[in-house]
Amino acid sequence: MVEKTGRPAYLQIVDELRAQIRAGSLPPGTALPSIAQLCERFEVSASVVKSAISVLRTEGLVVGQQGKGVFVREAPASTVEPEPSGINAEILDQLTQMRASVKELGDRLAALESAVFPKPK
Amino acid sequence: MVEKTGRPAYLQIVDELRAQIRAGSLPPGTALPSIAQLCERFEVSASVVKSAISVLRTEGLVVGQQGKGVFVREAPASTVEPEPSGINAEILDQLTQMRASVKELGDRLAALESAVFPKPK
DNA sequence: CTTGACAACTTAGAATTCCAAGCGTTCCAT
DNA sequence: ATGGAACGCTTGGAATTCTAAGTTGTCAAG
CATH class of the missing domain: 1.10.10.10 (Winged helix-like DNA-binding domain superfamily/Winged helix DNA-binding domain)
Incomplete structure:
Protein backbone atom coordinates (compact mmCIF):
# COMPACT_ATOMS: atom_id res chain seq x y z
CA MET A 1 0.00 0.00 0.00
CA SER A 78 -19.68 21.15 7.71
CA THR A 79 -17.06 19.11 5.98
CA VAL A 80 -13.53 20.27 6.47
CA GLU A 81 -13.36 23.98 6.26
CA PRO A 82 -9.68 24.79 6.59
CA GLU A 83 -10.12 28.15 8.20
CA PRO A 84 -13.63 29.43 8.74
CA SER A 85 -14.33 27.70 12.04
CA GLY A 86 -10.80 27.77 13.26
CA ILE A 87 -11.57 29.59 16.45
CA ASN A 88 -14.69 27.60 17.14
CA ALA A 89 -12.82 24.37 16.68
CA GLU A 90 -10.20 25.72 19.00
CA ILE A 91 -12.73 26.59 21.65
CA LEU A 92 -14.46 23.25 21.33
CA ASP A 93 -11.15 21.53 21.67
CA GLN A 94 -10.27 23.41 24.80
CA LEU A 95 -13.73 22.83 26.20
CA THR A 96 -13.28 19.12 25.62
CA GLN A 97 -10.09 19.13 27.57
CA MET A 98 -11.59 21.26 30.31
CA ARG A 99 -14.50 18.91 30.63
CA ALA A 100 -12.10 16.03 30.97
CA SER A 101 -10.13 17.89 33.62
CA VAL A 102 -13.22 18.78 35.59
CA LYS A 103 -14.47 15.23 35.34
CA GLU A 104 -11.18 13.96 36.62
CA LEU A 105 -11.30 16.38 39.53
CA GLY A 106 -14.79 15.17 40.28
CA ASP A 107 -13.69 11.57 40.29
CA ARG A 108 -10.81 12.28 42.61
CA LEU A 109 -13.02 14.30 44.89
CA ALA A 110 -15.51 11.45 45.02
CA ALA A 111 -12.77 9.05 45.95
CA LEU A 112 -11.59 11.36 48.69
CA GLU A 113 -15.12 11.84 49.98
CA SER A 114 -15.83 8.15 50.25
CA ALA A 115 -12.54 7.77 52.09
CA VAL A 116 -13.14 10.56 54.54
CA PHE A 117 -16.87 10.02 54.98
CA PRO A 118 -17.40 6.24 55.03
CA LYS A 119 -20.47 5.08 53.24
CA PRO A 120 -23.58 5.12 55.42
CA LYS A 121 -25.33 2.19 53.83
CA MET B 1 7.00 29.40 27.96
CA SER B 78 -12.89 33.49 4.41
CA THR B 79 -14.34 36.07 6.68
CA VAL B 80 -12.56 36.70 9.90
CA GLU B 81 -15.60 38.32 11.43
CA PRO B 82 -14.45 41.24 13.59
CA GLU B 83 -17.14 41.01 16.25
CA PRO B 84 -17.17 37.27 16.83
CA SER B 85 -13.42 37.18 16.91
CA GLY B 86 -13.54 39.67 19.75
CA ILE B 87 -16.01 37.47 21.52
CA ASN B 88 -13.96 34.41 20.77
CA ALA B 89 -10.83 36.09 22.06
CA GLU B 90 -12.73 36.89 25.21
CA ILE B 91 -13.85 33.28 25.52
CA LEU B 92 -10.36 31.99 24.92
CA ASP B 93 -9.07 34.32 27.57
CA GLN B 94 -11.62 33.08 30.05
CA LEU B 95 -10.78 29.51 29.11
CA THR B 96 -7.16 30.23 29.92
CA GLN B 97 -8.12 31.52 33.33
CA MET B 98 -10.38 28.53 33.91
CA ARG B 99 -7.56 26.21 32.99
CA ALA B 100 -5.40 27.88 35.60
CA SER B 101 -8.14 27.56 38.20
CA VAL B 102 -8.68 23.90 37.42
CA LYS B 103 -4.97 23.31 37.60
CA GLU B 104 -4.80 24.96 40.98
CA LEU B 105 -7.73 22.89 42.25
CA GLY B 106 -5.94 19.80 41.01
CA ASP B 107 -2.84 20.74 42.95
CA ARG B 108 -4.80 21.30 46.15
CA LEU B 109 -6.62 18.02 45.64
CA ALA B 110 -3.32 16.26 45.11
CA ALA B 111 -2.03 17.67 48.38
CA LEU B 112 -5.16 16.46 50.16
CA GLU B 113 -4.89 13.06 48.56
CA SER B 114 -1.32 12.54 49.63
CA ALA B 115 -2.37 13.50 53.13
CA VAL B 116 -5.33 11.11 53.24
CA PHE B 117 -3.72 8.31 51.26
CA PRO B 118 -0.09 8.09 52.40
CA LYS B 119 2.07 7.05 49.53
CA PRO B 120 3.80 3.73 50.14
CA LYS B 121 5.70 3.97 46.91
C1' DC C 1 33.84 38.10 -14.79
C1' DT C 2 31.70 33.85 -14.90
C1' DT C 3 31.05 29.42 -13.43
C1' DG C 4 31.19 25.65 -10.53
C1' DA C 5 31.79 23.49 -6.09
C1' DC C 6 30.75 23.62 -1.51
C1' DA C 7 28.99 24.65 3.01
C1' DA C 8 25.24 26.26 5.89
C1' DC C 9 20.59 26.59 6.76
C1' DT C 10 15.98 25.39 5.95
C1' DT C 11 11.59 22.37 5.80
C1' DA C 12 9.58 17.56 5.13
C1' DG C 13 9.05 12.92 6.03
C1' DA C 14 9.95 8.83 8.46
C1' DA C 15 11.58 5.62 12.01
C1' DT C 16 12.43 4.53 16.66
C1' DT C 17 12.23 4.92 21.42
C1' DC C 18 10.29 6.35 25.66
C1' DC C 19 6.63 7.47 29.02
C1' DA C 20 1.94 8.71 30.66
C1' DA C 21 -2.68 7.65 30.96
C1' DG C 22 -7.10 5.35 30.12
C1' DC C 23 -9.89 1.24 29.41
C1' DG C 24 -11.22 -3.67 29.83
C1' DT C 25 -10.48 -8.20 31.23
C1' DT C 26 -8.85 -11.64 34.20
C1' DC C 27 -7.91 -13.57 38.20
C1' DC C 28 -6.97 -14.05 42.84
C1' DA C 29 -7.68 -13.40 47.71
C1' DT C 30 -10.28 -11.87 51.43
C1' DA D 1 -19.16 -13.73 45.77
C1' DT D 2 -17.29 -9.39 45.55
C1' DG D 3 -13.54 -6.18 45.68
C1' DG D 4 -9.20 -5.01 44.12
C1' DA D 5 -4.75 -5.76 41.98
C1' DA D 6 -2.48 -6.91 37.74
C1' DC D 7 -1.98 -7.16 33.00
C1' DG D 8 -2.51 -6.11 28.16
C1' DC D 9 -4.08 -3.07 24.63
C1' DT D 10 -4.93 1.50 23.34
C1' DT D 11 -4.06 6.59 22.27
C1' DG D 12 -1.25 10.84 23.19
C1' DG D 13 2.88 13.47 23.70
C1' DA D 14 7.69 14.13 23.34
C1' DA D 15 12.54 13.37 22.15
C1' DT D 16 15.98 11.84 19.05
C1' DT D 17 17.94 10.42 14.84
C1' DC D 18 18.21 9.99 9.97
C1' DT D 19 17.41 11.05 5.09
C1' DA D 20 15.95 14.00 1.36
C1' DA D 21 15.64 18.11 -0.86
C1' DG D 22 15.56 23.06 -1.65
C1' DT D 23 17.68 27.74 -1.00
C1' DT D 24 21.40 30.92 -0.26
C1' DG D 25 25.93 32.68 0.18
C1' DT D 26 30.81 32.22 -0.30
C1' DC D 27 34.79 31.36 -2.54
C1' DA D 28 38.07 29.75 -5.58
C1' DA D 29 39.40 28.30 -10.21
C1' DG D 30 39.13 29.02 -14.94
Whole structure:
Protein backbone atom coordinates (compact mmCIF):
# COMPACT_ATOMS: atom_id res chain seq x y z
CA MET A 1 0.00 0.00 0.00
CA VAL A 2 3.06 2.18 -0.12
CA GLU A 3 2.12 3.48 -3.55
CA LYS A 4 5.36 5.05 -4.53
CA THR A 5 3.74 8.16 -5.89
CA GLY A 6 5.27 11.42 -4.80
CA ARG A 7 2.56 11.79 -2.19
CA PRO A 8 3.79 11.30 1.38
CA ALA A 9 2.73 8.07 3.02
CA TYR A 10 0.86 9.73 5.86
CA LEU A 11 -1.22 11.75 3.41
CA GLN A 12 -2.02 8.61 1.44
CA ILE A 13 -3.34 7.07 4.62
CA VAL A 14 -5.31 10.21 5.35
CA ASP A 15 -6.86 9.99 1.89
CA GLU A 16 -7.68 6.34 2.32
CA LEU A 17 -9.32 6.73 5.70
CA ARG A 18 -11.12 9.91 4.73
CA ALA A 19 -12.52 8.15 1.68
CA GLN A 20 -13.67 5.21 3.77
CA ILE A 21 -15.37 7.55 6.21
CA ARG A 22 -17.08 9.47 3.47
CA ALA A 23 -18.07 6.31 1.64
CA GLY A 24 -19.68 4.96 4.77
CA SER A 25 -17.54 1.89 5.19
CA LEU A 26 -16.44 3.57 8.40
CA PRO A 27 -19.74 4.93 9.70
CA PRO A 28 -19.92 7.56 12.44
CA GLY A 29 -19.37 6.10 15.87
CA THR A 30 -17.27 3.20 14.73
CA ALA A 31 -13.66 2.84 15.72
CA LEU A 32 -10.81 2.95 13.27
CA PRO A 33 -8.45 -0.01 13.25
CA SER A 34 -5.87 0.38 15.97
CA ILE A 35 -2.61 2.09 15.23
CA ALA A 36 -0.82 -1.25 15.31
CA GLN A 37 -3.25 -2.73 12.82
CA LEU A 38 -2.96 0.25 10.51
CA CYS A 39 0.81 -0.07 10.70
CA GLU A 40 0.53 -3.64 9.52
CA ARG A 41 -2.01 -2.96 6.82
CA PHE A 42 -0.11 -0.07 5.25
CA GLU A 43 3.30 -1.45 6.06
CA VAL A 44 4.55 1.72 7.66
CA SER A 45 5.78 2.69 11.11
CA ALA A 46 3.63 3.99 13.92
CA SER A 47 4.82 7.52 13.41
CA VAL A 48 3.28 7.62 9.96
CA VAL A 49 -0.06 6.30 11.21
CA LYS A 50 0.05 8.73 14.10
CA SER A 51 0.69 11.60 11.72
CA ALA A 52 -2.26 10.55 9.60
CA ILE A 53 -4.58 10.25 12.57
CA SER A 54 -3.34 13.58 13.83
CA VAL A 55 -4.40 15.19 10.56
CA LEU A 56 -7.82 13.58 10.75
CA ARG A 57 -8.14 14.80 14.32
CA THR A 58 -7.30 18.40 13.49
CA GLU A 59 -9.72 18.13 10.59
CA GLY A 60 -12.38 17.11 13.06
CA LEU A 61 -13.27 13.93 11.22
CA VAL A 62 -12.35 11.67 14.13
CA VAL A 63 -11.85 11.92 17.85
CA GLY A 64 -9.41 9.85 19.83
CA GLN A 65 -10.16 8.34 23.18
CA GLN A 66 -7.18 7.24 25.20
CA GLY A 67 -7.37 3.59 26.05
CA LYS A 68 -10.20 2.86 23.65
CA GLY A 69 -9.49 3.91 20.12
CA VAL A 70 -10.10 6.52 17.45
CA PHE A 71 -13.75 7.01 16.53
CA VAL A 72 -15.45 8.56 13.54
CA ARG A 73 -17.18 11.74 14.60
CA GLU A 74 -20.95 11.59 14.79
CA ALA A 75 -21.68 14.90 13.15
CA PRO A 76 -19.14 15.69 10.50
CA ALA A 77 -21.49 18.57 9.79
CA SER A 78 -19.68 21.15 7.71
CA THR A 79 -17.06 19.11 5.98
CA VAL A 80 -13.53 20.27 6.47
CA GLU A 81 -13.36 23.98 6.26
CA PRO A 82 -9.68 24.79 6.59
CA GLU A 83 -10.12 28.15 8.20
CA PRO A 84 -13.63 29.43 8.74
CA SER A 85 -14.33 27.70 12.04
CA GLY A 86 -10.80 27.77 13.26
CA ILE A 87 -11.57 29.59 16.45
CA ASN A 88 -14.69 27.60 17.14
CA ALA A 89 -12.82 24.37 16.68
CA GLU A 90 -10.20 25.72 19.00
CA ILE A 91 -12.73 26.59 21.65
CA LEU A 92 -14.46 23.25 21.33
CA ASP A 93 -11.15 21.53 21.67
CA GLN A 94 -10.27 23.41 24.80
CA LEU A 95 -13.73 22.83 26.20
CA THR A 96 -13.28 19.12 25.62
CA GLN A 97 -10.09 19.13 27.57
CA MET A 98 -11.59 21.26 30.31
CA ARG A 99 -14.50 18.91 30.63
CA ALA A 100 -12.10 16.03 30.97
CA SER A 101 -10.13 17.89 33.62
CA VAL A 102 -13.22 18.78 35.59
CA LYS A 103 -14.47 15.23 35.34
CA GLU A 104 -11.18 13.96 36.62
CA LEU A 105 -11.30 16.38 39.53
CA GLY A 106 -14.79 15.17 40.28
CA ASP A 107 -13.69 11.57 40.29
CA ARG A 108 -10.81 12.28 42.61
CA LEU A 109 -13.02 14.30 44.89
CA ALA A 110 -15.51 11.45 45.02
CA ALA A 111 -12.77 9.05 45.95
CA LEU A 112 -11.59 11.36 48.69
CA GLU A 113 -15.12 11.84 49.98
CA SER A 114 -15.83 8.15 50.25
CA ALA A 115 -12.54 7.77 52.09
CA VAL A 116 -13.14 10.56 54.54
CA PHE A 117 -16.87 10.02 54.98
CA PRO A 118 -17.40 6.24 55.03
CA LYS A 119 -20.47 5.08 53.24
CA PRO A 120 -23.58 5.12 55.42
CA LYS A 121 -25.33 2.19 53.83
CA MET B 1 7.00 29.40 27.96
CA VAL B 2 6.27 25.87 28.99
CA GLU B 3 3.11 26.93 30.81
CA LYS B 4 2.51 23.93 32.95
CA THR B 5 -1.19 23.77 32.22
CA GLY B 6 -2.56 20.45 31.11
CA ARG B 7 -2.51 21.64 27.53
CA PRO B 8 0.07 19.87 25.36
CA ALA B 9 3.10 21.95 24.46
CA TYR B 10 2.58 21.72 20.72
CA LEU B 11 -0.98 23.06 21.06
CA GLN B 12 0.26 25.93 23.20
CA ILE B 13 2.64 26.85 20.41
CA VAL B 14 -0.18 26.53 17.89
CA ASP B 15 -2.24 28.92 20.00
CA GLU B 16 0.60 31.38 20.28
CA LEU B 17 1.43 31.44 16.59
CA ARG B 18 -2.19 31.50 15.55
CA ALA B 19 -2.79 34.44 17.84
CA GLN B 20 0.21 36.28 16.41
CA ILE B 21 -1.02 35.66 12.89
CA ARG B 22 -4.49 36.84 13.70
CA ALA B 23 -3.22 39.83 15.61
CA GLY B 24 -1.12 40.86 12.64
CA SER B 25 2.27 40.68 14.26
CA LEU B 26 2.91 37.95 11.70
CA PRO B 27 1.35 39.46 8.59
CA PRO B 28 0.55 37.38 5.50
CA GLY B 29 3.60 36.66 3.42
CA THR B 30 6.07 36.87 6.25
CA ALA B 31 8.09 33.91 7.37
CA LEU B 32 7.74 32.35 10.77
CA PRO B 33 10.90 32.02 12.83
CA SER B 34 12.81 28.92 11.84
CA ILE B 35 12.17 25.67 13.60
CA ALA B 36 15.48 25.97 15.41
CA GLN B 37 14.61 29.46 16.63
CA LEU B 38 11.17 28.37 17.79
CA CYS B 39 12.79 25.50 19.65
CA GLU B 40 14.94 27.96 21.48
CA ARG B 41 12.20 30.44 22.18
CA PHE B 42 9.74 27.89 23.57
CA GLU B 43 12.39 25.66 25.09
CA VAL B 44 11.10 22.51 23.50
CA SER B 45 12.45 19.96 21.06
CA ALA B 46 12.11 20.13 17.30
CA SER B 47 9.45 17.47 17.29
CA VAL B 48 7.11 19.71 19.26
CA VAL B 49 7.65 22.67 16.95
CA LYS B 50 7.19 20.43 13.95
CA SER B 51 3.94 19.13 15.35
CA ALA B 52 2.72 22.66 15.88
CA ILE B 53 3.65 23.76 12.38
CA SER B 54 2.05 20.64 11.01
CA VAL B 55 -1.22 21.62 12.64
CA LEU B 56 -1.00 25.13 11.24
CA ARG B 57 -0.30 23.66 7.82
CA THR B 58 -3.30 21.36 7.85
CA GLU B 59 -5.36 24.29 9.06
CA GLY B 60 -4.22 26.18 6.02
CA LEU B 61 -2.87 29.12 7.99
CA VAL B 62 0.69 28.69 6.77
CA VAL B 63 2.54 27.01 3.95
CA GLY B 64 5.99 25.55 4.17
CA GLN B 65 8.62 25.89 1.49
CA GLN B 66 11.50 23.51 1.67
CA GLY B 67 14.77 25.32 1.98
CA LYS B 68 13.21 28.68 2.68
CA GLY B 69 10.85 28.69 5.58
CA VAL B 70 7.24 28.62 6.69
CA PHE B 71 5.14 31.51 5.45
CA VAL B 72 1.85 32.97 6.58
CA ARG B 73 -0.72 32.34 3.89
CA GLU B 74 -1.86 35.26 1.80
CA ALA B 75 -5.55 35.98 1.92
CA PRO B 76 -7.03 34.03 4.74
CA ALA B 77 -10.02 35.30 2.82
CA SER B 78 -12.89 33.49 4.41
CA THR B 79 -14.34 36.07 6.68
CA VAL B 80 -12.56 36.70 9.90
CA GLU B 81 -15.60 38.32 11.43
CA PRO B 82 -14.45 41.24 13.59
CA GLU B 83 -17.14 41.01 16.25
CA PRO B 84 -17.17 37.27 16.83
CA SER B 85 -13.42 37.18 16.91
CA GLY B 86 -13.54 39.67 19.75
CA ILE B 87 -16.01 37.47 21.52
CA ASN B 88 -13.96 34.41 20.77
CA ALA B 89 -10.83 36.09 22.06
CA GLU B 90 -12.73 36.89 25.21
CA ILE B 91 -13.85 33.28 25.52
CA LEU B 92 -10.36 31.99 24.92
CA ASP B 93 -9.07 34.32 27.57
CA GLN B 94 -11.62 33.08 30.05
CA LEU B 95 -10.78 29.51 29.11
CA THR B 96 -7.16 30.23 29.92
CA GLN B 97 -8.12 31.52 33.33
CA MET B 98 -10.38 28.53 33.91
CA ARG B 99 -7.56 26.21 32.99
CA ALA B 100 -5.40 27.88 35.60
CA SER B 101 -8.14 27.56 38.20
CA VAL B 102 -8.68 23.90 37.42
CA LYS B 103 -4.97 23.31 37.60
CA GLU B 104 -4.80 24.96 40.98
CA LEU B 105 -7.73 22.89 42.25
CA GLY B 106 -5.94 19.80 41.01
CA ASP B 107 -2.84 20.74 42.95
CA ARG B 108 -4.80 21.30 46.15
CA LEU B 109 -6.62 18.02 45.64
CA ALA B 110 -3.32 16.26 45.11
CA ALA B 111 -2.03 17.67 48.38
CA LEU B 112 -5.16 16.46 50.16
CA GLU B 113 -4.89 13.06 48.56
CA SER B 114 -1.32 12.54 49.63
CA ALA B 115 -2.37 13.50 53.13
CA VAL B 116 -5.33 11.11 53.24
CA PHE B 117 -3.72 8.31 51.26
CA PRO B 118 -0.09 8.09 52.40
CA LYS B 119 2.07 7.05 49.53
CA PRO B 120 3.80 3.73 50.14
CA LYS B 121 5.70 3.97 46.91
C1' DC C 1 33.84 38.10 -14.79
C1' DT C 2 31.70 33.85 -14.90
C1' DT C 3 31.05 29.42 -13.43
C1' DG C 4 31.19 25.65 -10.53
C1' DA C 5 31.79 23.49 -6.09
C1' DC C 6 30.75 23.62 -1.51
C1' DA C 7 28.99 24.65 3.01
C1' DA C 8 25.24 26.26 5.89
C1' DC C 9 20.59 26.59 6.76
C1' DT C 10 15.98 25.39 5.95
C1' DT C 11 11.59 22.37 5.80
C1' DA C 12 9.58 17.56 5.13
C1' DG C 13 9.05 12.92 6.03
C1' DA C 14 9.95 8.83 8.46
C1' DA C 15 11.58 5.62 12.01
C1' DT C 16 12.43 4.53 16.66
C1' DT C 17 12.23 4.92 21.42
C1' DC C 18 10.29 6.35 25.66
C1' DC C 19 6.63 7.47 29.02
C1' DA C 20 1.94 8.71 30.66
C1' DA C 21 -2.68 7.65 30.96
C1' DG C 22 -7.10 5.35 30.12
C1' DC C 23 -9.89 1.24 29.41
C1' DG C 24 -11.22 -3.67 29.83
C1' DT C 25 -10.48 -8.20 31.23
C1' DT C 26 -8.85 -11.64 34.20
C1' DC C 27 -7.91 -13.57 38.20
C1' DC C 28 -6.97 -14.05 42.84
C1' DA C 29 -7.68 -13.40 47.71
C1' DT C 30 -10.28 -11.87 51.43
C1' DA D 1 -19.16 -13.73 45.77
C1' DT D 2 -17.29 -9.39 45.55
C1' DG D 3 -13.54 -6.18 45.68
C1' DG D 4 -9.20 -5.01 44.12
C1' DA D 5 -4.75 -5.76 41.98
C1' DA D 6 -2.48 -6.91 37.74
C1' DC D 7 -1.98 -7.16 33.00
C1' DG D 8 -2.51 -6.11 28.16
C1' DC D 9 -4.08 -3.07 24.63
C1' DT D 10 -4.93 1.50 23.34
C1' DT D 11 -4.06 6.59 22.27
C1' DG D 12 -1.25 10.84 23.19
C1' DG D 13 2.88 13.47 23.70
C1' DA D 14 7.69 14.13 23.34
C1' DA D 15 12.54 13.37 22.15
C1' DT D 16 15.98 11.84 19.05
C1' DT D 17 17.94 10.42 14.84
C1' DC D 18 18.21 9.99 9.97
C1' DT D 19 17.41 11.05 5.09
C1' DA D 20 15.95 14.00 1.36
C1' DA D 21 15.64 18.11 -0.86
C1' DG D 22 15.56 23.06 -1.65
C1' DT D 23 17.68 27.74 -1.00
C1' DT D 24 21.40 30.92 -0.26
C1' DG D 25 25.93 32.68 0.18
C1' DT D 26 30.81 32.22 -0.30
C1' DC D 27 34.79 31.36 -2.54
C1' DA D 28 38.07 29.75 -5.58
C1' DA D 29 39.40 28.30 -10.21
C1' DG D 30 39.13 29.02 -14.94
